[in-house]
Amino acid sequence: MASLSLRNVSFIAQTPLFRNLNLVIGQGDRLGLVAANGAGKSTLLKCLAGLIEPTEGDIMRSRGLRVALVEQDVPAGLADLSLHDVLLQALPAGERESQEWRVDMVLDEFDTPADLRTLPVQALSGGWQRLALIARAWITEPDLLLLDEPTNHLDLEKLFTLEAWITLAGFTAPIVVASHDRDFLDACTTKTLFLRPEESVSFAHPYRRARALLDAHDEAARTQRDKTLREVKRLRESAQELRNVGLNSGSDAAQIKSAQIRRRADALEQRARVVHRERPGEIRLGNRGTHARVLLGLDNVGVQAPDGRRLFTIPKLEVAQGDRVVVLGRNGAGKSQLVRLLHAAMTRPDGLPGIRTSPSLALGYVDQDMGQLPQTSTAHDFILSRFRLGDQRSRAVLAEAGFPVDRQGLPIARLSPGQKARLGLLALRLSEPNVYLMDEPTNHVDIPGREQLEAEILDAQATCILVSHDRSFVKAVGTRFLLIDRGRLREVDGPEAFYESVAR
Template structure:
């Protein structure tokens, strides 16, 4: 039986990412790791994989345990290999000859078509690159598996495939899964570790059941702290009164009691446990009003690939105030192409006569790659040039979105994916749109950020059209659902039937 034991583990960077972390990961356990962006999830996995040294504490593996670590990013040296070769690269060179069948079995499990196996990774979608990376680690037959954001770039079909593979095909090996996808955590994990700087918390439940238990625990701790603070205040007031009386009366006994009372108050104060607060920097959205009822109207619109091949046709669609329309469809159906078409139509209405846009529309747009933000610009330079708010105001807004002074001066291309996502949301807020056009807006956004985005959209009764593979996000904010299938579009009452079809495909 394989296991991994963490004893008093800590990483200081220089402030604590986590400390005093004690945990045993046993056979058959699937532990979800939950924390904000940049707060230690990847660092923890690197420590368990032997790629980083903790500041304090120990990591102990059972004898002979082989740990497989699936990183967030595909290594550059794999991108020009074929899919099959990339999977085989997970084997030692001496083991590759005659063992091609091992890669074939894994690719069969993932449903990779034969023709795709000969394509280079660089030509495949981000989702298939992620599956290739998982397969390249799995082919080495690890005894424990560490997965860092495994759902990044996965479309819904491959997301369901990965969930099924973890539950049914991966066997009893222990796993540690760092993810921001709440439904994925519920489907694939049995325990949840909330990673925190001071006191991390573990529950023997998936995320959905563990989250309210954590909230209850935090509330109880806050109540205990408030009660203890009142007691500390009372004890110090009593100690002060005893001291004054002791001095005035010359009573050594009263002075001694005052010192003892103050010492007890100090000890109680030292024992107060800080209540965790999710890090600051969540971006709020802002919308401007419009009196128009119908903001965008489409009639007989054909959506095509860049080479002109028809993807699907929309006979009629009206986007009214308060509509939040979610586009559903399999990978390659044309969802992102439709979003780009609408973006072009709003910017240049004359170029698309079958798409009518209200003159009052102010569009907030973001795509999967955040292409609207120049990679060579800095966050400060981008906000200054795009919104003309002045140096101090721009710096303050970026600080409020979680960017330090040093990060504000760093090229956007050097920022983490989570930081780029926050910058994109800040740009959306400053645009003050009345229509949001968003393609995968939760990519690389952590759970607190996703929940804040949902709350802001609902509070503003925002209007928009969006594409997302985050099922919880879709179900929370969607008011209408358009399903793309067979080169046509039809409106459905909910995404449930579409999800069922993907799960059973």
């Protein structure tokens, strides 16, 4: 039976990513790997795949174990190959001619349109590139499949396709999935490992049940630590009293007993476990406020594709203060085009026909690729020049948002996707808007960051218009739901019926 075991595995970069990790991955296991951005998920997957060695400990693989790792980016050598050939090249050279039929079989499993199969991978959408890498790994028939953020760039249709493939395909090969998508983890995993620098914690449950158990585990650890530290304080007070008695009375026995109690207190303090705390960096929103009740109004507005095709019409729509509007629709329906249209109407001095904006409207805008960030500027220079905070204050707010000093001077183009997302959300807050227009704001944001963003939107009573494929995020923040369907925009009670229709 295929299996992989970790014994006391640690990986230390500048600081520990994880220590003394003990884990067994066996037949049928579907393990969710959860940690903040930069906390070691990709590093652990590369260790499991044998691409890098851990700093300490042993990784034991059953004889002949075949491991396939699907990384987040398309390798440079595959970009010019067609989708069909990317899969074909994954087969051993001697089997390609006789086994080419397997390429079409795997592409069929993912409902791949015929016209996409001959396109170069670099010409495909980000979602199809992700599925291409997953299909390439699967065609090798691995004994262990490792997936690093497989839902990045996937639209809802492809997300549900991937979920169905993992849960319904009927294969028993173990899978390890690193993901920030909470619904995806719940649907596709049976175990969860929370990766931490000192003590990683695992549970034989999907994410949400495991998260509740983790919270209880951490609360028990905090209670025990507080109890231990109280005992340490009591022992030291006793030791000091005995020392004073010994000094005043000249009793050597009291002095010896005092030293014994101090050593016991020191030993207890050493064993008092530090309780892990997530440090996602500050994601905070502001609300400039306005007395206007209606901030945005649309009357008989048409939304067009870039080539001029009419996508849908909005007969009438008003967005009032405090509304959190979620725009739903299948891929290509025009959600992002609507966001771009509203952005143009809110930023042009003369507006756009059919779209009314309140004079007091102050816009905060985030697009899904963080295209509003100047790629050649550094994070520090961007914040300094855009918001005039001064050098020291600019460095401070960047540090609060999770940017160490050594990252603040890098060109934005060299930042990780997660860091770009945090920078974009920081700029959103500093602009002090009263309307937030957001297209996929949680792209590349880790789970602690997503939860903090949800809380900030609710606490700020923010007025929002947003597009998101993160189902947990949508259900947490949405108060109104607009569905693009059959060439029209109409309001619906919630997202559930739409999600069910896409899944079918």
